Amino acid sequence: MSSKDNKARVDIYAKITDRIVAELEKGVRPWVKPWSAAHTTGRVTRPLRHNGLPYQGINTLLLWSEAVSRGFVSPTWMTFKQSIELGGHVRKGETGATVVYASRFTRTETDDRGEEVERGIPFLKAYTVFCADQIDGLPEQYYLNPAPATDPVERIAHADAFFANTGAVIRHGGNQAYFQPALDIVQMPPFESFRDAPSYYATLGHELTHWAGSEKRLDRDLSRYHKDRASRAHEELIADLGGCFLAADLGIVPELEPRPDHASYLASWLEILKNEKRFIFAAAAHAQRAVNYLHELQPADGRAREAA
Incomplete structure (x- = not known):
């Protein structure tokens, strides 16, 4: 990869991260904005491509934030070329939003022993x-x-079924929500202690994102969670994003104000984001993998309904 290409990649990471930093400095988590009062008239959804497929990972955050800041109602996004192919045209003076595509290509190189080896090169x-x-x-x-x-009772019943299908051991009691890796359990306060049902399910989604990352499942490194502030902040960002992604997928509309025990992470996230321009990309990717894992635990007919 040329130095020019590498600089372009760095600039993309920096540009997007700086935008998220600006939101956090205002005390706003941009991935939570879709649940403001102005966006509860219809079903909360992920941003959609022109063909109806949902965006994932970092692109979900980018387009949610863009839609709210600019007052867009439609969840559908497309390129200039795609709009023309569909018979439309972008109005004069309109400005677009940036999304990213990450993948890798294979390059053949010669190693120290003179042998040819295949090397995967990531690109953005x-x-x-x-x-x-x-x-x-x-x-x-x-x-x-x-x-x-949809009817709130029906929607929440669907969420109940979703979490039950994961097979996670969920216990209730006390006044804290957390995942306990040693016992492999999710601990939740009693349902009736939450201000409303959606808040309960959003919190449960957050904790199930932790649960999905355990060594028995996706094997995210949680070993330093209680030892290192930066590691803890990183894992909490993953769970925060995962909880929001799940809420959108399940049609839950909580207010999602920062939990008192998580408010302190805003400062940690800001500190890390300012120094690590790829931090939010990695966190969003981990969150997406956790959400995908939870979806894969659903019965086949349930997954078909979610995709419909």
Whole structure:
């Protein structure tokens, strides 16, 4: 990879991280914004591609933040070319949002012994997308208002089934929520102690993100969680993101104000983000893997319904 290409990658990481830092410095977690009062008229969803497939990982955060800051209603995003292919056109003067595509390619190199070896080279590419709200002439379905939220009882029942299907041991009692790796259990305060049902399920999603990362499952390194402040802040960011991703996937609309025991992490996240430009990318990727893992534990027919 040339030094020019490497600099471009660094600039992408820095640009996106700096934007998130600016939000955190205002006391706002940008990945929580979609649950503000203005965004509860319809079902909360992930940002969607032009073909209806949801964005994942860091792109979810970027487009959620962009939609709220600019007042967009449609969850659908597409490139300039895709809008033309669908018969639409981006209105003059509109500016797009940055999303990224991460992958790797294989390169053959010669090692110290003179033998050829295959080496995987990661790369990151940024491109621009526009919200359907910025585009005229698209097919009618791209302009439909968000569907009314489904019955809360039905939606929460679905969340109950989702968490039960994971097989996690969930115990209730006390006034703290946490995952205990030694016992492999999730401890939750009593359901009735939460201000509302969505807050309970959002907190449970946060803790199940920790649970999914245990050595028995995705094997994230949790060994220094109680020993090192930076390690703890990193893991809590993963769980915070994972809880938000799950809430969107399950149609739960909690207010998601920072928990008192997590408010102190904002300062830690800011400190790390300012020094490690790839920190948020890694955290979002880990969170996405945890959420994917929890979805994979669902019965096949349940996964089909979620994808519908």
